[in-house]
Amino acid sequence: MGKRSAIIIGGGISGLTAGYNLSRRGYNVTLLERRPVLGGLARSITINNKPIEVYYHFICGGDQALLQLIDELGLAERLHWAPARTGYFVDGQLYPLTSPWDLLRFSPLSLAQRISFGRLILYCRRSTRWQNLEHLTAHQWLLERLAPQAYDVVWKSLLDLKFGEYGEQISAPWVWHRLHRVTRSRASVFQPEQMGYLEGGTAVLLQALVTQIREADGEILLSTEANELLMSGGKAIGVRAGDKELTGDMVIAATQIPELIKLLPEEAASYRAALAAIKFIGIICVMLKMTESLTDYFWVNSNDTRVPCNGFIEYSNLNPWKQYAGSAIAYFPFYSDTNAPLFSASNEEIAEPLINSLSLIRPELTTNAIKQVIVTRDACGQAVCPPGFSQQVPEITTPVPNLYLLDSTQLYPSDRCLSGMIGLANELTELLS
Ligand SMILES: Cc1cc2nc3c(=O)[nH]c(=O)nc-3n(C[C@H](O)[C@H](O)[C@H](O)COP(=O)(O)OP(=O)(O)OC[C@H]3O[C@@H](n4cnc5c(N)ncnc54)[C@H](O)[C@@H]3O)c2cc1C
Structure with missing residues (x-):
């Protein structure tokens, strides 16, 4: 019998872990990623020649599947733990709440x-x-x-x-x-709470997965978007990506649900309707590279109407990134309905009021200290989980034979996280064995 083959849609942590696991089990793996870079919500950009995530990522002590994968890929020496201080900014004053x-x-x-x-x-x-x-x-x-x-x-x-x-x-x-x-x-x-980070960020983990997939002759296609699920005899047999048809024994949708909905055929109309009932909101995140720290805290929740976001994460207070890249890094997330005016506001419209409000938090900080402003947005930042949500969560095995789904809603009531997605990819691998 020939090798079994898997087509994986999505080059985020779940798609790459599934690709790595299946390559190790002898599958022929073809992974498609529509962006020119891998990583999905954990993708990085380069600042001062160092990769840094467009959205902050920290590791918790209970992130077992992630910690195990780090170990397995020989990255344990790059894992560091540090106390993570939490603060609260209320009515013009910053309080410790660690x-x-x-x-x-x-x-x-x-x-x-x-x-x-x-x-x-x-x-x-x-x-x-x-x-x-x-x-x-x-x-x-x-x-x-x-x-x-x-x-x-x-x-x-x-x-x-x-x-x-x-x-x-x-x-x-x-x-x-x-x-x-x-x-x-x-x-x-x-x-104090200990949080972990990888020296070099999540990019290091993603790169190690890519290396393993390629060493096993797996194929990773960047800037390649799956446009349609190919079906034969009522089963999923592959995807169409532009003028290419890629076929295999199974298709793994390691995309977020709204992306999978676009690919499903007419015959999966009721599955599509069930998935469409799950609402996603967008994420906009402003990352500031500064010459000075804004606070001593890793995480600050904010409850002050003059500050336009509800909190921020000063990542360089956990990962001493500034020691080798000479800068402080802070992230300011805004979650928003993608139809709301905020989501389509320009980068300047979002960043400017935020930057102007920072002197309330640290009066000595002038705008000269801000050296770079990066605004990133994704339409599927987070699923909205109302009461009874566990009844809506889709399974890894879908009603379409040979089609599997990996999506963060399957982690409910857990928030979406890298470790959870690695765990789901491991679960899928067991299911296929
Ligand atoms: C602001 C923010 C902060 C976070 N902080 C943390 C944290 O501190 N710790 C933590 O553990 N987790 C954190 N997370 C969560 C973590 O980033 C996600 O849970 C994880 O990256 C999701 O991985 P995924 O593979 O499931 O999905 P994604 O990362 O969304 O990957 C899906 C991929 O599929 C691709 N794709 C979609 N459609 C197609 C198509 N048709 N064809 C080809 N490719 C397609 C997309 O481009 C994307 O690359 C954070 C997330 C956000 C937004």
């Missing part, structure tokens, strides 16, 4: 509110039964546990930071999981 002691001193909330907030964190660290919360929005659930002011000051801005105008529709399990994942990154709640 440890339980910081929480006890967090004066925007009353003592009773701080205690109830601490109880919520402990509950999420210990509990595993998120299914009991599936019928609630995070908004309803948090208001049952916290005073309205504590919700407004702390949670509203975080939900708005991640989901834009959909913040109040998000399910309670999403918030539960976020707290559960992050608090599990600490040895104890009294220890």
